[in-house]
Amino acid sequence: MILPAMGIISELVSVFSRKHIFGYHFIAFSSIAIAVFGFFVWGHHMFVSGQSPMVTVLFSLLTYSVSIPSAVKVFNWLATMHGGSISLRTPMLYALAFIFMFGIGGLTGLFLGALATDVHLHDTYFVVAHFHYTMMGGTLIAMLGGLHYWWPKITGRMYNEFWGRVAFILIFVGFNLTFFPQFIMGSRGMPRRYFNYPSEFTGFHQLSTLGSYVMAVGFVIVAAYLLHSLFRGRVAPANPWGGATLEWQCASPPPADNFATPPVAGDPYDFRSLEYDSTSGGYVLRRPAGARTAL
Numbered sequence: 001m002i003l004p005a006m007g008i009i010s011e012l013v014s015v016f017s018r019k020h021i022f023g024y025h026f027i028a029f030s031s032i033a034i035a036v037f038g039f040f041v042w043g044h045h046m047f048v049s050g051q052s053p054m055v056t057v058l059f060s061l062l063t064y065s066v067s068i069p070s071a072v073k074v075f076n077w078l079a080t081m082h083g084g085s086i087s088l089r090t091p092m093l094y095a096l097a098f099i100f101m102f103g104i105g106g107l108t109g110l111f112l113g114a115l116a117t118d119v120h121l122h123d124t125y126f127v128v129a130h131f132h133y134t135m136m137g138g139t140l141i142a143m144l145g146g147l148h149y150w151w152p153k154i155t156g157r158m159y160n161e162f163w164g165r166v167a168f169i170l171i172f173v174g175f176n177l178t179f180f181p182q183f184i185m186g187s188r189g190m191p192r193r194y195f196n197y198p199s200e201f202t203g204f205h206q207l208s209t210l211g212s213y214v215m216a217v218g219f220v221i222v223a224a225y226l227l228h229s230l231f232r233g234r235v236a237p238a239n240p241w242g243g244a245t246l247e248w249q250c251a252s253p254p255p256a257d258n259f260a261t262p263p264v265a266g267d268p269y270d271f272r273s274l275e276y277d278s279t280s281g282g283y284v285l286r287r288p289a290g291a292r293t294a295l
Contacts, residue, residue: 001135002102003031005142006073009095012145013077015243016092017084020269023076030069030076037066047118056115063113070106074099089241090164094145097172101137105130108183123193126186129179137175144171144222151226152240156253157233163225170218177211237282242274248283 014021021027043051043059077099086092108130111117121127152158181204186192190201197205239248247254249263266273274283 002139002142003035005098005139005146006031006034008142008146008149009077009098010073011243011245012091012095012149013080014269015149015241015271016087016089016095017081018087018242018271019080019084020267020271021076022079022082023072024269026072027076030072033069034066037062037069041066044113044118047115048122060113060115064110067106067110070102074103074106090159090161090168091145091149091241093165093168093172094141094148097168098138098141098145101133101141101175105133105138108133120189121186123191124186125182125190125192128192129182129186132175132179137179141171141175147226149241150247151229152236153247153252153254155230155233156236156251157229158236158240159229159233160225163221167218167221167225170221171215174211174213174215174218178208178215179211181205181207181211237277237280239274239283240281242271242276242283244268244270244274 010021010027041059041063043055044063047056047060077095088096108126112121112127112130148159148164182190185201185204188201190197190204236252238251240252241248244266245268246263246265250259273285276282277284
């Protein structure tokens with residue numbers, strides 16, 4: 001489920017750092033490794049089910065193996081940003097949030113993959129928090145980044161950048177306020193799927209509830225300014241972010257036949273061929289003798 005999200009993050013980090021993706025082949029092959037290993041880790045949900053000790057140890061090892069290609073991606077993204085010209089536009093903010101929250105989700109997964117600690121943490125709120133940091137803090141946050149990145153291309157309209165950042169802050173703060181207390185509850189023995197609980201967990205549940213409301217406000221704001229942009233948004237230039245992939249070589253939104261002339265398929269991470277055009281508010285291909293052709 002998270003592989004498409006990782007593909008989005010690779011695109012966002014590269015474009016908004018104005019740098020070629022670091023270790024392209026490692027990025028690509030690590031995706032294959034995650035897909036392959038992901039088929040063989042289902043037994044980590046059954047450590048306390050009474051399955052064979054030998055099988056349990058094997059599933060634990062396989063679970064840990066997924067962390068290797070996942071870490072490769074994280075370090076490649078960080079290396080891509082290093083020394084880059086980073087632009088903190090709304091899509092990039094979601095990309096940075098993904099790296100942070102997916103890192104927490106991955107590191108907490110180590111405790112659930114270890115046989116000794118999983119016995120204590122199994123079926124507690126620790127599992128709930130880990131799952132949401134991986135699937136929501138990971139996949140959903142990346143999807144929001146991709147939505148904001150390709151929104152001008154899809155609709156031909158720009159959304160309000162100020163409200164995009166405000167909504168991001170609310171979602172980021174609300175998400176962490178919702179789920180981080182659940183790590184503490186789970187480590188102290190709070191089981192999931194229980195209606196009632198000891199009073200010692202009341203404060204954590206109240207923080208979690210407050211965070212969910214903050215996050216909900218953020219999502220409502222996202223829906224509001226995206227819908228507003230459809231009717232009142234500024235007309236989007238063909239290439240507002242300076243992307244070098246093929247979809248940015250046609251108008252926004254794309255015409256019926258996509259390209260008036262066959263596009264040039266070059267290096268999708270070569271940003272040296274682009275320059276900012278203040279007239280259109282977007283990026284154009286560099287042309288000799290001062291000639292410019294809008295992407």
